[in-house]
Amino acid sequence: MKIAISGKGGVGKTTIMALLAEQLKRDGKQVLIIDADSSPHMAQTIGLADPGKIVPIAEMKTLLVERSGKVEGSPFYNINPQVDDLLARYMVEANGLKLMVLGAIEGGDKGCACAENTVLKRMLTKLLLSPSQVVLLDMEAGVEHLGRGTIAGVDHLLTVVIPTQSSIRTALKVKKLAGEVGIKSVRFVGNRVVDEEDExxxxxxxxxxxxxxxxxxxxxxxxxxxxxxxxxxxxxxxPQIRQLLAALA
Ligand SMILES: Nc1ncnc2c1ncn2[C@@H]1O[C@H](COP(=O)(O)OP(=O)(O)OP(=O)(O)O)[C@@H](O)[C@H]1O
Ligand SMILES: [Mg+2]
Incomplete structure (x- = not known):
């Protein structure tokens, strides 16, 4: 199962993903978290001792350009790069959870994340998982990344929403765009819900x-x-995590 998460900034995406990862691990699953936020924060959230030591995939510029299949001097990408071994090489482990940080290429092409997005897209569409394996993808706030179709290969997109108008507006936009890129299961997850009125x-x-x-x-x-x-x-x-997982089953 491959699950991505989205929603407005600061609504609790990383927190909920980390909790979900922990529960799945306790349920006996092998969990790989991919932190695809350009300001990654998952390592701290799952308690990795020295997050500064992680080398984000984006820092392997030569490798990335190679793997994303970008033809030098051309805007096109080769269609069949190998990405499988990246997983094994760039994964770190903390508390029984595996983590890979995508990072962002800075400077040069002014923060265009084309290469790592292409690599991510390949990983999500090509990774074949056994029933005991789960890939959780933590993402940047907002909806921009959805338009690129990077996460079209996921089975479920969770959209975190807190009880505010602006968070609901973002969640509805996410749902619409996700539908357009072909993600079939887009589910809303409430966070920081205090009472029935919020619900x-x-x-x-x-x-x-x-x-x-x-x-x-x-x-x-x-x-x-x-x-x-x-x-x-x-x-x-x-109870909330159980309910969430039951809804995805
Ligand atoms: N249910 C909750 N109860 C209390 N605090 C929460 C809850 N969920 C998240 N928070 C707090 O809200 C803040 C933002 O959470 P988090 O980093 O998970 O959000 P995010 O959506 O991943 O943010 P970003 O858009 O920056 O990636 C953190 O300080 C976190 O501890
Ligand atoms: Mg986050």
Whole structure:
């Protein structure tokens, strides 16, 4: 199963992905998290001891250009680069979770993330997983990346939404664009939901109820401030995670 996550900035995408990863690991799955945010933050969230040591794939410029199949001096990409071995070479492991950081190419072509997006797209469409393997893709806020079709190969796109108008607007845009690039399962996940009024607000704004609603958790907020791995708090949101996973099954 390949699951990506999206939503407005700061709504809790990385937090929910990390909690989901931890639960899947405890359920006996092999979990690979791909951090595709250009300001990656997943390593800290899952408690990697020394996140500074991770080499993002984007820093392997020569390799990337090779793997994305970009023909020198031409805007076109070769169609059949090999990407399988990248996984093994650039994965780090923390607390039984595997993590790969995509990063972003800076300077040069002014932050155009073409090469790493092409590599990511290949990985998502070509990776064949056994039923016990799960790939979780944490992404940048907003909808821009959806237009590129990079994540068309995922089975599910979770869209995190908090009870605010602006977050709902972004979530609806995500759903529309994701449908256009052919992602069949786009599901809303509520976060920082305090009461029934919040739940009702989300359901009305979205036109459907989220598949699960995570509470506004002082423990999560505190853990983040202390730099404590969020995965340690998975028990505190067990019913919500179970509900989420049941909806995807
Ligand atoms: N359910 C929650 N209860 C309390 N705090 C939360 C909850 N979910 C997320 N947070 C806090 O909100 C902040 C943003 O969370 P997070 O980094 O997961 O969001 P994001 O959507 O990944 O952000 P970005 O768009 O920057 O990638 C963090 O400080 C996190 O600890
Ligand atoms: Mg994030």
């Amino acid at each position: 009702k607000f989300l359901a009305e704004g979205l036109g459907e109820s989220p598949i699960a609603c995570f509470p506004d958790s002082p423990a999560i907020a505190r853990a983040e401030r202390r730099g404590q791995p969020i995965v340690e708090l998975v028990e505190t949101v067990q």
